[in-house]
Amino acid sequence: MSSLFHALFEPRRIALIGASADEKKTTSRPQRFLAKHGFTGEILPVNPGRTEILGLRSYKNLDAIEGEIDHAYILLNGKDAVEALAACGRRGVKVASILAGGFADAGAAGASLQDELVRIVRETGIRLVGPNSIGTVSTDPPIALTANAAFAVDRLRTGDWALVSQSGSLIGALLSRADARGIGFSRLISVGNEVDLAVGEVTDLLVDDPKTKAILLFMETLRDGPRLARAARRAHAAGKPVIAYKLGRSEIGQELAKSHTGAIAGSDATFDAFCRRHGIARVSMFESLLDVPALLVGRPRPTGRRVAVATTTGGGAAMVVDNMAVAGLDIAGPPRDLVDWLKPLGIAAGEGKLVDLTLAGAKPEIVAGTIERLLADEANDAVIFVVGSSAQFNPELAVEPLLRFAGAAKPFAVSLTPAADKSLALLTAAGVPAFRHPESCAEAMALCLLRPTPQAEPKLDPPTPAALAALEAGRASGFDERRAAALFAAIGVTTAKALAVPDARRIPAAVAEVGAPVALKILSADVPHKTEAGGVALGLPDGQTAALAAREIEKRVKRHVPGARLEGFLVQKMERGLAEVILGFRRDPLVGPTVTVGLGGVLAEIYKDAATRIAPVDEAEARAMIEEVKGLATIRGYRNLPRGDVAALAQAIAAFSRLAHDDFADVAEAEINPLLVKPEGEGVVAVDGLVLLSRR
Structure with missing residues (x-):
């Protein structure tokens, strides 16, 4: 293990800068919690106003402490915290954590203070957790270096899952929920504002930790995407699932994350794409951070998606089945030997896919016999048993018989319909994955059977x-549509035949050369959205009509965008297709280059029917994207409609994603809308597009 890991998670000498003797104050907690939970190293309180704190000698400053210091927890605020970090850097402290907020999370003044922290880290080489870090905890050896009130619990339960959180308070929430179910952790860390050490690097450290078998992430944003991508791939190779819950699915959620952490949460679709590319299991429920690992740790990925379901409550099972179907799993019916075995017992199990043991079947021998036969059936890939009221009042009937199936060869899980904490703890202690919510049970099983694995990154020529x-x-003259089309054609996307003219007088000749009917568009790098500015006329039948339309276009654009530099007009041959597609490229500030395909046209933003991936993609991945877009079913042969050229569309998506190459680094965004998909075998054609460069 690295020296950084030991200083972070297994320090032997800890300085508490700003420690307090007042047990009512938050700044007294780290010292009290270290002692309470059995830390056997040295605790070194630093407070210039005291000579003793809670029975230990207190030091005036760091220089008064002899020997090396592994970890310093700075319990001061604002400028005092900055000065303390500088002192730690000069003193050679390996790692420091800062409890206080009020930095980039608190506006411009706080951001200036955070810049000072960045400078100190850069100049001294000290590693920093936070600011806004509630602390770092290990359970073996016990090191509760935290100010989180949740660690006032009598004991820390050990376990082999680690938690990395950008929210300090959520560590306490997850700790309490886990403890109530008999689940413990190996490491817990609050990374706060991530001035230095961030989720990705900490995850990378935990991949090599022999006491950690799964890594759970609570995220509000993504600041170190490349490091997390590398860590997730290493974790997959080591057999350690990385499971993430991230805020920011809604626009308001993204805004809350921004105000809380001082960072942009980013698009939810791009984070999904990031997880898909790098093999991270993303969960949609907070509770799933505790539910999912039990079905992933130490289990190879199954090869199918068929789940058999037995139950003592039809309604409870229906909720699980419904959510599994939405997640893309198939429900497998009961095998013939089970149907024949249950029939003499008065249980008709062959009439549907559910094996419903309601009332007559809530008996230990029937429950055990049913699960045994389902697990032995080769026609399914996993088994779920849904328990009704007996889980709450009579666990001996339908819960205790399930304990023998811990460690079954195929995934086996139990969903409890009532609030049944005793049964939940009983199953968890035995090693049987158990769930309180049907949604979480379905999500966990879907991730177990369909979990993402790191995808190979296509090579870019x-x-x-x-x-x-x-x-x-x-770059030289600005990207109007003519120059955007030239770039798209050069990277392999077919574009509509078009001619650029400097003024209306030359339009008739251009129309004759291109061939009527034509579309006429204003040319200006200052007018990226031409339709909104009145800069487009479609279906013009001849040159004279087009010339007249040009004058009207020019008037409308000048009113809409005063001061725009107008460079003439684009005369473009009108094209037709079976479908309009929007094809977009963006250098996302959090995850890097992305490519998106969706239903195009003027209503693209309303429908939001799209698929996004990390760029570049190959044609196979592009086809998978096309399959995800519901509106493109029309070109996939839906209900005998004419098939579109899906192969050509996939080629265009892959070609467009080549903008991810470093030579195009200043292309911030690019878009084709629409890209027309023609009948099968006739290709695709881009009829409008834009390119936006980043500011240098």
Whole structure:
């Protein structure tokens, strides 16, 4: 293990800067919790106003402490915390944590203080957790270096799951929920504002921790995507699942995350794409952070998605089945030998896919015999048993018989319909995955059977000279639609035939060359959204009509975008297709280059029917994206509708994703809307697009 890991999770000498003797104060907690939970190293309180704190010698400053210091917990606020970190850097402390908030999470003044922390870390080489870190905890050896009131519990339960959280208070919430179920942790850490040590690097450290078998992440944003991607891939290779719960699924959730952490939460779709690319199991329920690991740890990925379900409550089972179907799992019916075995017992199990043991079957021998036969059936890949009221009042009937199936060869889980804490703890202690919520049970089983594995990152060939020339032209003069189309064509996307003209007088000749009917568009790098500015006219039948339309277009654009530089007009051949697709590229500030495909046209933002991936993608992944877009069922042969050229669309998506190459690093966003999909075998064609460069 690295020296950083030991200083972070297994320090032997800890300085508490700003420690308090007043047990009512938060700043007294770290010293009290270290002692309470059995820390056997040295605790070194630092407080210039005291010579003794809670029975230990107190030091005036760090320089008064002899020998090395592994970890310093700074319990001061604002400028005092900054000065304390500088003192730690000068003193050679290996790792420091800062409890206080009020930095980038508190506006401009706090951001300035946080910049000072960054400077100190850079200049001294000290490693920093926080600010806004509630602390770091290990259970073996016991080190409760935290100010979180949840650690006032009588004992810390050991376990082999680690938790990395950007929220300090949520560590306490998860700890209490886990403890009530008999679940413990190996390590817990609150990384706060992540000035230095962030989720990705801490996860990377935990991959090598022999006491950790699963890594749970509570996230509000993503600050170190490349490090987390590397860590997740290493964790997969080591057989350690990485399971993430992230805020920011809704627009308001993203705003709350921003105000709480001082960072942008980012698009939910791009984080999903990040998890898919790097093999992270993302959960939608907070409770699932505790529910999912039991079905993933130490278990190879099954090869199918068929789940057999038995129950003593039809309604409870229906909730689990419904959620599993939404998650993409198939429900397997009972095997013939089980149907024949249950029939003499008065249980008709062959009439549907559920094995319903309600009333007559809530007996230990029937429950055990049913599960035994389902687990032996090769026609399913996993088994779930849903227990009704007997779980709460008579666990000996339908819960205790399930304990023998802990460690079954195939995934086996139990969903408890009532609030049955005793049964939940009983199953958990025996090693049988048990769930309080049907949604969480279904989510866990879906991740067990369909869990993402790290995907190979397609190799990007260097851009062609034509692509580099098109990029340079756009850099030099700005990307109007003509220059955007030239770039798209150069990277392999077919574009509509078009001619650029400087003024309306030359439009008739251009129409004759392109071929009527035509679309007429204003050319201006200052007008990226031409339709909204009145800069487009469609279906013009001849050159004279187009010339007249040009004058009206020019008037509308000047009113809508005063001061825009107008460079003439684009005369483009009208194209038709079976479907309109939007194809987008974006360098996301959190996850890097992404590519998106969705239903196109003017209503694209309303429908939001799209699939997003980390770029680049190959054609196989592009086809998977097409399958995800519901509105594109029309070109996939839905109800005998004419098939579109899906193969050409996949090729275009893969080609467009080549903008992820480093040579295109200043392409912040690019979009084709619409990309017309023609009948099968006839290709696709881009008829409108834009390119936005980042500011240098």
